[in-house]
Amino acid sequence: SQQGEEDPQALSIQEGENATMNCSYKTSINNLQWYRQNSGRGLVHLILIRSNEREKHSGRLRVTLDTSKKSSSLLITASRAADTASYFCATLANSGGYQKVTFGTGTKLQVIP
Amino acid sequence: EAQVTQNPRYLITVTGKKLTVTCSQNMNHEYMSWYRQDPGLGLRQIYYSMNVEVTDKGDVPEGYKVSRKEKRNFPLILESPSPNQTSLYFCASSQQGRTEAFFGQGTRLTVV
Numbered sequence: 001s002q003q004g005e006e007d008p009q010a011l012s013i014q015e016g017e018n019a020t021m022n023c024s025y026k027t028s029i030n031n032l033q034w035y036r037q038n039s040g041r042g043l044v045h046l047i048l049i050r051s052n053e054r055e056k057h058s059g060r061l062r063v064t065l066d067t068s069k070k071s072s073s074l075l076i077t078a079s080r081a082a083d084t085a086s087y088f089c090a091t092l093a094n095s096g097g098y099q100k101v102t103f104g105t106g107t108k109l110q111v112i113p
Numbered sequence: 114e115a116q117v118t119q120n121p122r123y124l125i126t127v128t129g130k131k132l133t134v135t136c137s138q139n140m141n142h143e144y145m146s147w148y149r150q151d152p153g154l155g156l157r158q159i160y161y162s163m164n165v166e167v168t169d170k171g172d173v174p175e176g177y178k179v180s181r182k183e184k185r186n187f188p189l190i191l192e193s194p195s196p197n198q199t200s201l202y203f204c205a206s207s208q209q210g211r212t213e214a215f216f217g218q219g220t221r222l223t224v225v
Contacts, residue, residue, distance in 0.1 A: 035214075040201070040219065042117075042203055042218050043214075045215075048212065048213060088156065090214075100161075100171075101158070102172075103157075104155050
């Protein structure tokens with residue numbers, strides 16, 4: 001399996017509910033980022049959490065990082081129809097003297113109005 | 114406006130006909146990379162570049178070439194495209210790979 005795997009693969013919720021997506025990875029990382037992608041468009045950066053941080057907030061987004069379990073979660077509170085998109089985690093890790101960014105397979109979120 | 118520009122946005126070509134997808138960024142970023150996105154596989158890195166004249170293979174480099182002669186440009190070259198290279202391609206840039214990446218709009222390539 002790949003570095004940076006999201007779970008679930010797809011999620012459908014009602015507007016106003018919270019959405020939680022998880023990401024697991026395999027190697028030690030420097031930081032972990034979450035991105036959003038609207039259908040067929042480029043990815044847009046949402047939030048970055050460093051390996052020495054445990055939790056970070058940005059508006060309705062809350063990200064946690066557990067380096068002992070090699071996992072992260074993205075919580076979107078009070079979801080809106082406009083939050084419908086795919087969400088990807090990306091890990092940054094040292095690899096052969098360079099820092100390599102690896103994306104996961106994504107979670108497709110549908111928010112029903 | 115800070116941006117990453119890819120061209121073309123859409124391309125249909127035939128097997129074996131060389132093509133180049135251009136990528137340009139105006140943020141003076143050192144780090145640039147190319148990804149392909151396929152259903153169920155997420156984004157897979159093709160090549161990346163840490164700086165001018167410094168490039169390295171990503172996870173799926175076979176059938177692709179890149180060059181980084183200038184800091185702002187990072188073209189992706191398919192010398193002899195094949196149908197299995199039909200995909201959605203994204204170029205991205207960031208400050209030394211440590212911070213947020215900025216993505217281009219994507220290039221949807223179909224090889225028939």
